[in-house]
Amino acid sequence: MNNNKRSLDASFSVLRRKAEKKLEADRQNQPDRTPSYHEMKHVIHELEVYKIELEMQQEDLIQSRIETEEDLKRYIELYDFAPLGYFTLSRNGTIKEVNLAGSKILGIERSLLTGDRFGRFIRDEDLPVFNELLERVFSKRDPWFCEVMLLNESCSEHMPKGSLTEKQRDEGSKTIRIEAVLSNDGEECRIVLSDITAQKQLEERVGGVQAEKSESVKGEHHACAEEFDHQLLDKVIHSRIRLAAISYLNVVSRSGFVEIRDKINATDGNLSIHMKLLEAAGYIHCDKEFLERKPQTIYSITQKGRAAFNRYTGIVSELINCRNLDF
Structure with missing residues (x-):
């Protein structure tokens, strides 16, 4: 808070010097006339009142600026340390802003993500789904969502993209849910990323168990179906x-x-x-x-x-x- 006050004091000092220069210039352009005692007394009174008003306004402005900066700090902390990934994308999918959770999900340092294309991190098979999401949000202005898989960067860095098998690309890949909404000015898209890899893996395991159980009782099921009238x-x-x-x-x-x-x-x-x-x-x-x-x-x-x-x-x-x- 002390740093903020010193910064404000410096700003007001610069403003005062500009005001003094303007006052001096105005005096040179006015005819030389000696004011009366009553006029001087009235002017001094008005200046004293005006000075007090300015001081009160200055205090209010300082307090407002401090509160605004504190609110901005809280917003930045909430944005950066949120558990979900927040991205701001342009119409062509270029990343304009990203928080810490978003960079962690993609596995890329945040400073390297700004200006990059978000679609570059999505599997080729799922890229049309993501492009459709962007098209829908920007054209129809409707909030929308999709689920896609990210590229396995550890494999793609060491092997040519065409030589990777589907299993190699899926191993270690993340499945993410993307929820998108259009900004107020209609020029940007805000998206929220959540890592649902563990959820999808659990669903696959449960589905496999159910499939095995279904096969084991398939005969009984058909018997019941045939007997039902x-x-x-x-x-x-x-x-x-x-x-x-x-x-x-x-x-x-x-x-x-x-x-x-x-x-x-x-x-x-x-x-x-x-x-x-x-x-x-x-x-x-x-x-x-x-x-x-x-x-x-x-x-x-x-x-x-x-x-x-x-x-x-x-x-x-x-x-x-x-x-x-x-x-």
């Missing part, structure tokens, strides 16, 4: 609203129309139609009662309805068990 499903129950209604009645045995409607989130007209279908099949029974002198429609599940519901859920459970053989 959709004709076995009860068409009366096999509807969202009718299934929800009879499921609820299977639990509570007896309930009013309004309560069922609210529980399964249906409309009055829609529920009324489906309840009539269940009643016509003999799965539920309808009674009319009065509660506090108001007519109430009460539904209860029948033995036939409970048996049909249990048979339906049993068939669905067998189908689910066959599906779980894939996992």
